[in-house]
Amino acid sequence: MDRRQFLRLAGSVAAGAGVAACSPLYRQLSGLPDPAQAWPSLSLSDFRGLSRLTYGPLPAERTQVLQIGLAAWIEEQLSPAGIQDEGVEWRLRPLDALRLGAGSLSSWEAEDVILQLQQGALLRQVYSRRQLLERMVEFWTDHFNITVRKGDGWFLKPTDDRQVIRAHALGDFGELLWASAHSPAMLVYLDNQANLKEAPNENYARELLELHTLGVEGGYTQQDVMELARCFTGWTVKRHFWAGQFRFDDDLHDPGGKHPLGLQIRPEGQREAERVLQHLAQHPATALRLARKLVRRFVTEQEDQSAVALAERAVHALRKTNGSIAGMLRVVLLDGLTGARPIWGPKLKRPVDVVASALRLLRAETDGGEALQQALQAMGQPPFQWPTPDGPPDDSQFWSTNLLPRWNFAIGLARNEMKGTRLDLPALLGPLAPPDPQAALDSLGELLLGAPLELAQRDLLLAALGEGAGQDPAGLPSLVTAGLLASPAYQWH
Amino acid sequence: MRFAAERREFFQVLCQCPQHMQAAHYARRSWPAWMPRLAFAPARRGVRGDVLVVVFLRGAADGLNMVVPHGEPTYYTNRPTLAIPRPDDHKAPGTSRAVDLEGFFGLHPAMAPLLPAWQEGHLAVVHACGAPDDSRSHFKAMELMERGLADLGGPATGWINRHLATLDTGNTSPLRAIGFGEAAPRSLRGVIPVSALRSIAEFHLGGEPEIAGMLKGCLAGLYSGDDLLAGIGRETLRILETVEQLDPQGYRPESGQPAYAASDFGAALRQVAMLVRAEVGLEVAAIDLGGWDTHFAQGASDGLMAGLLADLAGGLSALHADLAGSLSRLTVVVMTEFGRRVQENASLGTDHGHGSLMLLMGGNVEGGKVHGSWPGLSQGQLFGPGDLAVTTDYREVLAEVCRKRLNNPAADQIFPGFTPGRAGFVR
Numbered sequence: 001m002d003r004r005q006f007l008r009l010a011g012s013v014a015a016g017a018g019v020a021a022c023s024p025l026y027r028q029l030s031g032l033p034d035p036a037q038a039w040p041s042l043s044l045s046d047f048r049g050l051s052r053l054t055y056g057p058l059p060a061e062r063t064q065v066l067q068i069g070l071a072a073w074i075e076e077q078l079s080p081a082g083i084q085d086e087g088v089e090w091r092l093r094p095l096d097a098l099r100l101g102a103g104s105l106s107s108w109e110a111e112d113v114i115l116q117l118q119q120g121a122l123l124r125q126v127y128s129r130r131q132l133l134e135r136m137v138e139f140w141t142d143h144f145n146i147t148v149r150k151g152d153g154w155f156l157k158p159t160d161d162r163q164v165i166r167a168h169a170l171g172d173f174g175e176l177l178w179a180s181a182h183s184p185a186m187l188v189y190l191d192n193q194a195n196l197k198e199a200p201n202e203n204y205a206r207e208l209l210e211l212h213t214l215g216v217e218g219g220y221t222q223q224d225v226m227e228l229a230r231c232f233t234g235w236t237v238k239r240h241f242w243a244g245q246f247r248f249d250d251d252l253h254d255p256g257g258k259h260p261l262g263l264q265i266r267p268e269g270q271r272e273a274e275r276v277l278q279h280l281a282q283h284p285a286t287a288l289r290l291a292r293k294l295v296r297r298f299v300t301e302q303e304d305q306s307a308v309a310l311a312e313r314a315v316h317a318l319r320k321t322n323g324s325i326a327g328m329l330r331v332v333l334l335d336g337l338t339g340a341r342p343i344w345g346p347k348l349k350r351p352v353d354v355v356a357s358a359l360r361l362l363r364a365e366t367d368g369g370e371a372l373q374q375a376l377q378a379m380g381q382p383p384f385q386w387p388t389p390d391g392p393p394d395d396s397q398f399w400s401t402n403l404l405p406r407w408n409f410a411i412g413l414a415r416n417e418m419k420g421t422r423l424d425l426p427a428l429l430g431p432l433a434p435p436d437p438q439a440a441l442d443s444l445g446e447l448l449l450g451a452p453l454e455l456a457q458r459d460l461l462l463a464a465l466g467e468g469a470g471q472d473p474a475g476l477p478s479l480v481t482a483g484l485l486a487s488p489a490y491q492w493h
Numbered sequence: 494m495r496f497a498a499e500r501r502e503f504f505q506v507l508c509q510c511p512q513h514m515q516a517a518h519y520a521r522r523s524w525p526a527w528m529p530r531l532a533f534a535p536a537r538r539g540v541r542g543d544v545l546v547v548v549f550l551r552g553a554a555d556g557l558n559m560v561v562p563h564g565e566p567t568y569y570t571n572r573p574t575l576a577i578p579r580p581d582d583h584k585a586p587g588t589s590r591a592v593d594l595e596g597f598f599g600l601h602p603a604m605a606p607l608l609p610a611w612q613e614g615h616l617a618v619v620h621a622c623g624a625p626d627d628s629r630s631h632f633k634a635m636e637l638m639e640r641g642l643a644d645l646g647g648p649a650t651g652w653i654n655r656h657l658a659t660l661d662t663g664n665t666s667p668l669r670a671i672g673f674g675e676a677a678p679r680s681l682r683g684v685i686p687v688s689a690l691r692s693i694a695e696f697h698l699g700g701e702p703e704i705a706g707m708l709k710g711c712l713a714g715l716y717s718g719d720d721l722l723a724g725i726g727r728e729t730l731r732i733l734e735t736v737e738q739l740d741p742q743g744y745r746p747e748s749g750q751p752a753y754a755a756s757d758f759g760a761a762l763r764q765v766a767m768l769v770r771a772e773v774g775l776e777v778a779a780i781d782l783g784g785w786d787t788h789f790a791q792g793a794s795d796g797l798m799a800g801l802l803a804d805l806a807g808g809l810s811a812l813h814a815d816l817a818g819s820l821s822r823l824t825v826v827v828m829t830e831f832g833r834r835v836q837e838n839a840s841l842g843t844d845h846g847h848g849s850l851m852l853l854m855g856g857n858v859e860g861g862k863v864h865g866s867w868p869g870l871s872q873g874q875l876f877g878p879g880d881l882a883v884t885t886d887y888r889e890v891l892a893e894v895c896r897k898r899l900n901n902p903a904a905d906q907i908f909p910g911f912t913p914g915r916a917g918f919v920r
Contacts, residue, residue, distance in 0.1 A: 191789040492722075
């Protein structure tokens with residue numbers, strides 16, 4: 001491909017040609033595998049592990065795990081910079097909100113910014129090859145939750161997403177915490193721009209202790225919250241020129257000495273809270289809280305002995321690697337999901353998993369746009385809109401609720417009724433469908449559930465499948481797909 | 494292999510495949526066992542009581558600006574910009590003043606739509622009410638309150654679900670307990686299946702009727718196992734069937750006027766009224782109303798909180814008018830996790846406090862009255878860093894509602910470790 005062709009193609013991608021542009025060249029450029037590419041079957045434990053670490057394992061990932069093993073695959077994913085990922089960048093090109101600063105975005109329509117931010121997240125989950133990075137971006141987005149529906153959050157969050165969450169998702173926890181504390185989106189979300197020396201506003205200080213670091217049982221008191229809030233007085237956000245930039249305003253800062261968490265903090269302006277941030281980042285209660293959350297997210301929700309022991313090993317790893325998130329995660333994943341005795345426990349897919357893994361596994365062409373965002377909303381997890389600072393729960397029981405929105409998503413997707421998203425089921429099933437329904441059903445079961453249906457059950461289905469194919473060969477694959485996506489088995493990973 | 498039968502049959506076969514085969518298939522995936530299965534005393538058989546509507550104001554609502562202690566001078570010294578003017582403050586515009594209730598307390602002007610309910614004796618206030626927990630953490634406080642506990646060691650189920658689990662009313666409706674929203678609130682979680690739904694009008698399966706019917710049959714088969722999700726799937730299908738017989742689009746309020754606001758809260762209450770009148774077995778509805786964490790720019794008679802109060806009061810007054818004929822079997826409880834500091838902060842807002850209030854509405858509440866003993870707002874009367882003290886444990890109110898209005902005397906199981914004492918909130 002010469003430069004001229006390349007630019008023309010780039011232009012068509014940038015123009016949002018998206019769904020229409022399904023040429024093989026486009027696929028090649030945008031990182032989308034050929035739908036007809038076969039998917040090798042994996043052992044149940046590898047499929048489970050891979051389903052937890054990706055938004056649905058693609059054939060290439062399955063093949064790679066077959067070749068090098070899950071542990072080596074995890075190692076590779078822990079260093080995302082080494083994984084080429086231009087394809088997803090091409091898909092993100094039309095989304096200017098992902099690149100612009102708060103000052104520019106503040107003159108946009110709020111809904112446009114929010115939609116692009118949501119599209120960006122979903123497109124990365126579906127198309128990025130750095131799947132573990134995207135999983136960790138999701139983890140930290142929840143941990144340092146900010147809703148775009150409060151105040152200026154809608155034009156501040158894209159910068160937070162880029163410079164706080166994505167920049168540090170597999171980096172150093174101290175730097176991540178530091179970046180979050182200096183993030184205008186966070187300061188505005190938790191009212192710290194209104195934290196003044198005459199009357200401190202405790203909101204950010206409290207959530208920093210309760211949610212971002214020590215945890216509610218982390219051994220701090222109301223007095224600590226108030227002292228820490230005083231340290232953060234004057235941490236605010238610029239207005240007018242340089243709108244949306246961090247600013248420390250000494251005139252608003254409480255000049256007295258402070259004693260949060262047993263520390264003696266001498267008056268030194270912005271540095272005071274930064275000292276406490278360093279203390280919090282290295283605090284054992286913080287490490288334990290993070291380790292438990294990671295085990296819960298990636299390994300199991302059971303808090304039994306082996307899970308507790310795993311979290312303790314992860315705490316140790318964080319300390320040994322001087323706060324490396326990848327260092328801690330490595331222990332959680334390798335000890336929890338690989339080896340002779342993985343302690344994997346089932347989790348109900350959260351709405352974002354339901355949507356992203358269906359799109360990815362079925363290799364949909366999608367713009368990540370409004371139809372999908374509405375489906376996520378109906379299921380209860382519209383991205384970047386969880387109102388309270390605890391973030392959307394990581395709790396299977398919480399999401400075990402009325403299944404209708406999940407079923408309707410399955411039907412809409414499988415029948416190609418979602419605007420901006422297309423499945424090519426005939427291509428996906430390739431030479432198998434529809435004349436050979438047995439192979440098609442087995443294949444889709446393997447693809448979506450990690451294993452074909454039980455033999456006896458499959459045989460029962462096949463009789464009807466084969467017969468149904470005579471009636472409406474074209475419609476059959478979509479109904480089978482809808483049924484599998486709506487099944488109980490698909491709701492777990 | 495034959496190639497002749499109808500596609501429909503494929504799905505029938507899919508649905509009818511024997512349960513043991515499905516179980517074998519799913520067993521490999523090792524179903525979770527986290528669903529709480531607590532050993533309860535066998536549920537007592539009892540007669541169904543009122544429909545209970547629980548409105549949870551999430552974020553810690555400022556009770557002091559909802560039902561204003563205008564007879565308390567320190568309220569005004571603590572809140573130079575946020576105070577609601579006295580009912581007789583002629584320097585303030587009439588529409589900004591508190592609406593007097595009984596000489597000492599007054600309603601925020603945005604809550605004036607509730608005055609008729611108050612005057613008819615259908616609305617009661619329990620002031621300085623709250624929980625013993627003083628963590629001032631939203632999440633811990635909500636968790637404790639929704640589980641009805643004093644510490645996190647107790648049962649993992651919610652208090653409303655424990656009420657349902659300990660009283661067998663013979664009601665098998667899938668709409669026995671509903672949470673409005675995407676997920677059921679914590680208070681509804683537990684062994685008794687409950688439903689979370691956003692909108693009854695939108696509750697139908699996609700696709701053309703023929704396809705939807707086919708898939709419904711297919712889903713009935715897929716969800717015929719005995720695991721957690723299968724139970725939820727079957728409940729979802731049962732709700733679909735029940736809702737198909739309602740006509741949510743065609744529902745008109747009794748008063749003949751569409752008095753419910755177009756807000757989520759108004760829509761939820763409108764649907765509660767519809768379900769009550771359709772007599773489809775609704776016993777409990779839980780509705781969340783968020784946005785009360787007013788650290789910043791709370792506003793006084795106008796502004797952020799006034800808007801929330803208008804939504805709250807407008808919705809409740811519409812429900813009161815709409816269900817005028819059914820008030821004798823309706824009890825509405827409005828609660829929040831804690832209150833806010835007495836002294837306003839410099840951001841024209843208020844920080845986390847302690848005591849707040851509860852509202853009760855219905856035909857059998859001891860209405861037209863502010864219940865609870867008032868602890869005062871002066872130095873020495875405040876709690877912790879300057880908060881309204883709690884003089885009535887919220888469980889006093891709920892336990893009496895359960896006993897008298899829901900016919901459930903099992904307070905020891907609904908609120909373990911708590912012994913109800915004072916009462917007189919409902920008849």
